[in-house]
Amino acid sequence: DTEVTQTPKHLVMGMTNKKSLKCEQHMGHRAMYWYKQKAKKPPELMFVYSYEKLSINESVPSRFSPECPNSSLLNLHLHALQPEDSALYLCASMIQPGANVLTFGAGSRLTVL
Amino acid sequence: KQEVTQIPAALSVPEGENLVLNCSFTDSAIYNLQWFRQDPGKGLTSLLLIQSSQREQTSGRLNASLDKSSGRSTLYIAASQPGDSATYLCAVVNSGGSNYKLTFGKGTLLTVNP
Numbered sequence: 001d002t003e004v005t006q007t008p009k010h011l012v013m014g015m016t017n018k019k020s021l022k023c024e025q026h027m028g029h030r031a032m033y034w035y036k037q038k039a040k041k042p043p044e045l046m047f048v049y050s051y052e053k054l055s056i057n058e059s060v061p062s063r064f065s066p067e068c069p070n071s072s073l074l075n076l077h078l079h080a081l082q083p084e085d086s087a088l089y090l091c092a093s094m095i096q097p098g099a100n101v102l103t104f105g106a107g108s109r110l111t112v113l
Numbered sequence: 114k115q116e117v118t119q120i121p122a123a124l125s126v127p128e129g130e131n132l133v134l135n136c137s138f139t140d141s142a143i144y145n146l147q148w149f150r151q152d153p154g155k156g157l158t159s160l161l162l163i164q165s166s167q168r169e170q171t172s173g174r175l176n177a178s179l180d181k182s183s184g185r186s187t188l189y190i191a192a193s194q195p196g197d198s199a200t201y202l203c204a205v206v207n208s209g210g211s212n213y214k215l216t217f218g219k220g221t222l223l224t225v226n227p
Contacts, residue, residue, distance in 0.1 A: 031213060033213075041219070042217035042218060042219050042220060043157070043217055045215070048214070055213060088154070090156055100162065101159045102157075102204075102215060103159065104157040104158070104159075107155065107156045
């Protein structure tokens with residue numbers, strides 16, 4: 001298995017909803033990333049987990065809450081989001097931090113109404 | 114603070130042409146540089162990774178070069194095809210400190226016309 005799988009592909013939520021994005025990889029990668037990408041912009045780093053521990057939080061608002069339950073799974077919990085949070089959320093993984101190719105999932109397209 | 118610039122922002126070529134995409138970075142103390150391809154609304158696909166000690170990498174019709182001292186990389190695409198149409202992004206990882214963070218350029222939107 002050489003993929004990073006993200007679910008759901010599309011998510012529409014209201015500003016009072018609580019939802020989660022899920023990311024899974026079975027390549028034995030020990031670094032996992034969340035990126036946010038707005039249209040026609042490059043990806044912006046949100047969080048990095050290294051060996052299941054949060055190692056980087058790029059000053060992301062607390063309405064985004066990451067979780068890494070095990071080495072294969074990464075979640076992004078969403079609560080009280082704003083319309084400007086609508087974007088493509090990309091998960092990525094790497095064998096070990098900084099060393100190698102970054103493998104991206106196909107993304108979850110989030111729309112906040 | 115590392116800044117990555119890609120020129121041109123958009124490029125349109127006829128099928129069969131050879132083309133060069135450019136990437137420059139302000140801090141030459143990098144660990145590696147990676148070129149990605151992104152199709153509309155999709156995730157990024159890694160094309161080539163060049164470590165700081167390397168000068169170039171090749172994969173099929175793609176060749177990426179790195180001149181770390183001048184802060185430049187180029188992606189050469191030979192015999193372009195309509196299927197090459199996509200946005201191409203370069204990203205660098207700085208050496209020292211955290212090796213986790215990639216700094217991306219804004220990308221070059223490539224259109225190859227049949």
